Amino acid sequence: MDEEQGKDSATPTEAPTARTAAPTAAHGPPKPAAGVPDARSEEAIADAFARIENDVRDGRNDLGRLGFWRVLARIKPDRQLSEEWADAAGRIDRTVFERRVRLRVPIWVGNLALSAGIALGAAGVVVARRSGNDLFAGAGLIAAAGAWSVSVHDLAHWAVGGGVGIRFTTYFFRPGQFPPRPGIKTDYATYLRTDPAARASMHAAGAIATKLAPVVALAFAPTSRAPAWASWLVLALAIGQIGTDVAFSVKTGDWSKVFRERAIARERSARERSTVAR
Numbered sequence: 490m491d492e493e494q495g496k497d498s499a500t501p502t503e504a505p506t507a508r509t510a511a512p513t514a515a516h517g518p519p520k521p522a523a524g525v526p527d528a529r530s531e532e533a534i535a536d537a538f539a540r541i542e543n544d545v546r547d548g549r550n551d552l553g554r555l556g557f558w559r560v561l562a563r564i565k566p567d568r569q570l571s572e573e574w575a576d577a578a579g580r581i582d583r584t585v586f587e588r589r590v591r592l593r594v595p596i597w598v599g600n601l602a603l604s605a606g607i608a609l610g611a612a613g614v615v616v617a618r619r620s621g622n623d624l625f626a627g628a629g630l631i632a633a634a635g636a637w638s639v640s641v642h643d644l645a646h647w648a649v650g651g652g653v654g655i656r657f658t659t660y661f662f663r664p665g666q667f668p669p670r671p672g673i674k675t676d677y678a679t680y681l682r683t684d685p686a687a688r689a690s691m692h693a694a695g696a697i698a699t700k701l702a703p704v705v706a707l708a709f710a711p712t713s714r715a716p717a718w719a720s721w722l723v724l725a726l727a728i729g730q731i732g733t734d735v736a737f738s739v740k741t742g743d744w745s746k747v748f749r750e751r752a753i754a755r756e757r758s759a760r761e762r763s764t765v766a767r
Contacts, residue, residue: 534560534570538577550585557581561681566756571681579678583658586674592662599660599671600647606640614706617713627719630706634723637702638730643673645698646691653687655679685757689750696734696743703727 537560544555552558561578564570587593594602613636616629647657656676662669680688703726710720738744 531570531573534564534574538574538581541581542577545581545584550588552581552585565681565685565753566760568757568761575678575681578681579676582677590661590663590674593659593674594661596647596657596659596673599673600644602660603640603644603671606636607644610634610636610640610702610706614709614713617709617715617719620714623714623716626714627716627722630710630713630715630719631722631726633709634703634706634726637706638699638726639670641698641702642695643671645694646673649694650675650691653691654683655688655691685750685754689747689754692743692746692750696738696747700727700730700734703730 537556541552541555541557541560549555557578564574610633613629613631613633617626617633618629620626620629643660650657656679658674658676661672661674663672683691703723707720707723707727710723734742734744739748
């Protein structure tokens with residue numbers, strides 16, 4: 490359920506060198522060598538984007554190795570640079586994504602399929618409440634929790650993202666991903682133009698919706714005919730999802746992106762306050 494082709498936070502940082510060593514209180518930030526533009530300057534960023542676009546046109550697809558995510562890490566805290574380079578970043582990201590991910594469907598098709606999943610979950614609740622067979626009633630409650638957990642995740646990303654100005658290009662299945670599950674791809678140009686705090690809310694929406702889905706199903710248990718074992722299984726699903734978030738999502742999934750974008754929002758705010766103070 491990745492919204493981005495790459496992850497800034499997963500890009501290894503380069504070790505300091507004599508020219509890029511960390512600044513000290515005594516000497517201040519390092520200065521570039523004569524004739525070499527500051528890595529944070531617009532000239533350096535323009536050169537980097539031109540090089541990366543050329544490499545992508547030549548068929549290179551590893552954006553991490555090409556330095557794409559490092560360049561984005563430089564421009565994201567700056568509102569003006571994010572706006573200026575959004576289109577170039579969007580072109581690069583989309584080209585590589587479409588080369589690497591072949592199984593894609595239009596947004597309206599994905600939304601329709603996921604809405605059908607929500608309807609399937611609702612049907613499960615009906616079975617759980619009306620069936621006179623314990624097995625069927627229990628299966629209905631479990632099916633509701635499972636169907637909603639799968640279906641609401643990307644729909645929440647899409648709904649909240651659309652509300653803050655982020656567009657989406659396609660639903661997809663990533664090759665080799667287990668278990669297979671749908672993802673929704675952002676239009677990275679609109680993503681980059683959106684305030685980082687709003688981007689964080691989009692990432693959080695899917696994770697929160699998935700965790701709430703089995704809780705909502707469990708809320709129907711007291712008025713259903715589902716036996717106790719079904720409720721315990723739904724509760725186990727809810728706890729298991731929280732566990733996987735703690736173990737994995739905070740490192741590489743939605744929550745890692747929430748933390749990343751919130752940090753960028755704080756950095757951007759600090760920079761803008763500093764500029765106003767001057």
